[in-house]
Amino acid sequence: MIFRRTALSLLVAAACAPAFAGSVDLTALDDATLSPRFIVTYKAGTAERTQPAARQRSLDAAASRARPQLGARLSAAQGAAALQVKTLRGTVGGHHVVRASQRLDRSQAETLMRAIAAEPNVESVRVDRLMHVAALPNDPVLSTHQMWHYGTGAGGARITSAWGAGASGTGVVVAVIDTGATHHADLEANLLPGYDFISDAFVSHRATDERVPGGWDIGDYSAANECGSGAPASNSSWHGTHVSGTIAEVTNNNAGGAGIAYNAKVVPVRVLGRCGGYTSDINDAIVWAAGGHVEGVPDNPNPAEVINMSLGGAHDCESDTQAAINTAVGLGTVVVVAAGNDNAPVAGHAPASCANVVTVGATGYSGQRASYSNYGAGIDLAAPGGAGTEGNPNGYIWSTLNDGATVPGNDIMAGYTGTSMATPHVVGVVALMQSVAPQPLTPSQVEGLLKATARAFPVKQSQPNGAGLLDAAAAVERARTFGQPIDGIPTSPGTAMLLPAMASGDRALYVIDVPAGKTRIDITTYGGRGEMQLLLGYEMDPLPNQNAGSSVRPGVNQAITVTSPAQGRYYLAVSATQDTTGARLLVKVN
Known part of the structure; x- marks a missing residue:
């Protein structure tokens, strides 16, 4: 009936x-x-x-x-x-x-x-479809320890919202250039064959200087004075296992925690061992991980779309490191690096200060800059790294680890802090983005989308910490439609138009058609109250690092001028950085 x-x-x-x-x-x-x-x-x-x-x-x-x-x-x-x-x-x-x-x-x-x-x-x-938190994975550590940095709270990266929108990293390969990985039961199923690039037996704890396949972490422990006069003894860190788990820990298996891109695969690349790792080995690993050829090593059968480098030193970017990064980026691989943990300007640290990388600062539970995080204009964006001041669990980033003091022991979950922990949050989100993008995003496009979608810091940063806080949901949503036909609001050159009221964070896209033979475009916004920013793209949705013009002054009054414009269609992105009302847009095409 x-x-x-x-x-x-x-x-x-x-x-x-x-x-x-x-x-x-x-x-x-x-x-x-x-x-x-x-x-x-x-x-x-x-x-x-x-x-x-x-x-x-x-x-x-x-x-x-x-x-x-x-x-x-x-x-x-x-x-x-x-x-x-x-x-x-x-x-x-x-x-x-x-x-x-x-x-x-x-x-x-x-x-x-x-x-x-x-x-x-x-x-x-x-x-207007409703999304539901019921889609969250059932891993116990997710709900008890990881939600502060994965969820939608003040310091969260909104990973859970990206999951709810259907992103999981399927089909994406990530390389983690670090200490390698252990045979952790909640990680190994998502590992692909890696490689140990350490070419020194003392550093590697292996019997010879030869590089070997596998990428397994056999320990980076050291005895007193082995790493310099007065240097204390140190246990193995299992650092690469922790980083890899944040990216792609096995998820929804009712055990352990969750990985951000839990359907992605990780290629572990071992470059760090006792007392650290050599620049020459790291540079070779960057090229190999991206699918480039390295003499004496079989080519990587699983080239990575994104590389995680939670490592660095207090020195300028060296030319051979920059060349390795450029090679990787030229092969289409996004290179994401940690800003460093010295509470110092990032300009004096590498690879954080190298060109063609995404450099990540760290924030804590409330979205504040972590006190240890390097800072400055070279930071692209920030992500949760744990501040250590909120106690257990909210002061730390939780992921896979091992309890062995020297050689591998038992699988555990543990909390670490550092820009090393912030970086895999960004890498995991890049994997989510690539898994939903209609076609693979270029490294420049990925960087632009990450910065364009970063949300405003919930609290004032003590030092410059990038474009904002990583927002997985927004980045994935922009990646899902990037490169598709662009739908914008038409403008009438020479006629001022009243812009609709916009809340902070709102974004609207306007279309400017330029006939052949025009010599100049003048774009101004004025009047009303609030604050907005403008980006202009030619035949593309503009990004902070890919645009034909921008205006980011305080307030509503913004202006962009383009001389000798190309014939075709320009797209003007108007973004409200504060609630805005009563503003007008005037476009002139002469």
Whole structure:
């Protein structure tokens, strides 16, 4: 009986819908019964897309069309006549979120969606889908120890939200250039064959100077004075195992913790042993990990899309290290490095100060700069590294480790702090990004997206710490649509347009068409209150490190000038860094 009534309502709705109706996506219709929110896409170039008054007239007409079909089924307290549909906000890509004034059942929600779609300038209507925390993996350490740095709290990297959006790192290979990896039960299934590049028996704790396949960590322990006069004895750190676990620990197996890109695979590359590691070995490892050829070593059968280097020293970037990085980047590999833990300017540290790398600073539980983290203009963005001041567990980053004092012992989970721990957060997110991107992102595009999507620090940083705090959910969402046809709001050169109010963090994309023979583009925003920034891209959605012009002054008044512009389409990204209202945009193409 219910099925028959539903089928009849579908037939009636179809019969009433005009032939030009926009598409209706009913796949998340149940969510509309909890919150009657819908995402409406208006056709490019229409008034409804850019003018709030025209959009509201269209929504009012849709509500009027729906009322006779809803009738007494609407809330008796409000009545059919009270049903209204209002715009909540615009979204990235030129869509609009709208909401009905009262709750609806499935049939009512569908009727309203079809009424909205019947408006002539509507391209599509879909439910504003709800995501649920129930999708979280069942690994016990995730809920007890890792949520502060994976979750949505003040210092969290919003990894859980990226998981909820379907990103898991499937198909992506990551190389971890470090101490190697142990045979940890909650990590080994996600390891690919690696290599031990240490070419010194003293450093490696092996019998010979020969490099060997495997990349297994057999310990980096040292006795007193072995690493210099007065140097104390030290136990094995199992550092590479901890870093690798943050990236790709086996997940949703009801054991241990979770890895950020838990369906990605890690190639462990051993370069650090007793007393550290040689630059020459590290440089060879960078090239090999990216798929380049290194004499005397079989080529890597699993070239990495992203390399993690949680290592460094207090010196300038040397030319051979820069050359190795350039080779890796030229092969399409993203190189992510730790800023260092000396509470000093990053400019004097390598590889953190090298070009063509993503350099990562560290933050703590509240999003504050960790006191040890290096700082300065060379930091690209920050990620959770643990401040050590919030106690256990919130002062630390939790991942796979080993309890052996010298050689490998038993598998454990343990907490570490450092920019070494912040770096694999970024690397894991890069793997998530690449796994959802329509086509592989270039290293420059990855860096730009990471910085463009970093969220504002929740607290003031004690020193410069990059573009913001890693936001996995935002980075994955931008990666998912990057390179696809760009949908922007049209502009009318020579005519000022009132920009809609924007909340801090909102972003809108505007289209500027430039005919042949033009000599100059002038773009200004002015008036109103708040603060915004502008980025301009030619035939692309602009990024901080890939753009045709930018303006990032305090306040609303921004300006970009392009001389001798190319014929074609420019895209202007307007981002609110504070709540903004009443601003105007004027574009001149001469």
